[in-house]
Amino acid sequence: MKYMLLIHQGDAPTPRDPEAWAKLSEDEQKAVYADYMAINRTEGVSPGVQLDEPETATTVRVADGKTLTTDGPFAELKEAIGGFMFFEADDLDAAIELAARIPAARLGGAIEVRPVLEP
């Protein structure tokens, strides 16, 4: 099975917000990097890309043929996606275990695990 793991950053601090990031101890900061590195090296993982802050998002809709743009992400700021990765795994339990290792999950964010439809 192939899963997409969507990382919702929530309140989890990232280096892109230096003030929040500074609230983590140096050891915690190192652990975040080390955990992401270990996850990206895990067999079956295809790392996605990191996205810039949700504040930089633009949301586009089309109504009556007219393009409407709004400032900000589609979801609430806190619920916006901060990144994603793919994981090829035997079953949902394996995907849940990987999701639980993603630092954002323990720092105030959440991971959404979605099966990818096979063609």
Place this chain on the structure above:
Amino acid sequence: MLATLIGFLGDFDLAEEATQEAFAVAAERWPRDGIPSNPGVWLVTTARNRAIDRIRRDRTLAAKTRLLEIPEATEDSVDDATFPDERLELLFTCCHPALAIDAQVALTLRTLGGLTTPEIARAFLVPEPTMAQRLVRAKRKIKAAGVPFRVPPDHLLPDRLAAVLAVVYLIFNEGYGGRGELAAEAIRLGRALAELMPDEPEVHGLLAMMLLHDARREARFRDGELVLLAEQDPALWDAAQIADGRLVLGRALALRGRGPYVLQAAIASLHADEPRDWPQIAALYGELSRLTDSPVVELSRAVAVAEADGPEAALDIVDTLDLDDYHYLHATRGELLSRLGRTAGASEAYRRALALARDDAERRLLQRRLAALRE
């Protein structure tokens, strides 16, 4: 039978359809050809073969080729074959935390309890289409999201077993409110679980607790009215079932069980003694409270403390609890205040309990308590 087929086919719907077909074939053939020497194996084999036929016909399922590599057994030559008992795998799949708790309960009753969708809908007081939809959605998620069909590995087992026990307990509780068939179903599931996982003390603890509570079923209602434990007639208790429950509790204790279900079973066992050992009951509630950190357990402890040390000590506990929306808290306060002769406070507490209670029998009980205060 369904568990074996789901395990083999990895598909709930296919297994259910194949099972129905196998029964239909049996209904046609057995009267004509005689009942096979092992009807269970015959049914599973027939259902399996029908399912394989169906997969062969259905191109969209052709991806499941592993099934097609298995040599086909003929339906009448397999009487000595054995099929693995996969009820446990099925139970863990139905109670997977990736499913909503409502769905876990419904799916467990449907696939392991063998209840029909209309029966489950009635038991949970929801319209039949809602329940059917819930089951369809759950089965679809199991398949689409890759929920595994297995007993979880050791590092996941404690959490996942807790989820299974919670579902069985929830089914029992639904039945305890009066729908007896659900309580009986929960006990059946508990027995199966105890047989399949004989080394898990909490499994025995849950079964013992259900047996001991259920043994008092007849005494809990008198003419449709709720009777409190203290006012129940012990002659109406099912003595054989209490003995059975204590036997199962003994097994849990011999396995050094001291978890929440074992403790609740031990408390239920003490409640079946006359006179009751209230200090011991209060002590066990204290242990349970430390384990669960639950204010509801603290409330129960307060009730035992009232008997052991008097209403004043109990009131001290009750007044620290953050359970303002819980009608039992106010009912308990009412009872304690009334024993202390503080009638005004008591009737105020009963009135708040009444405003919160939804169950009719509970409401009538509270109204009787309130009326008794005025006499």
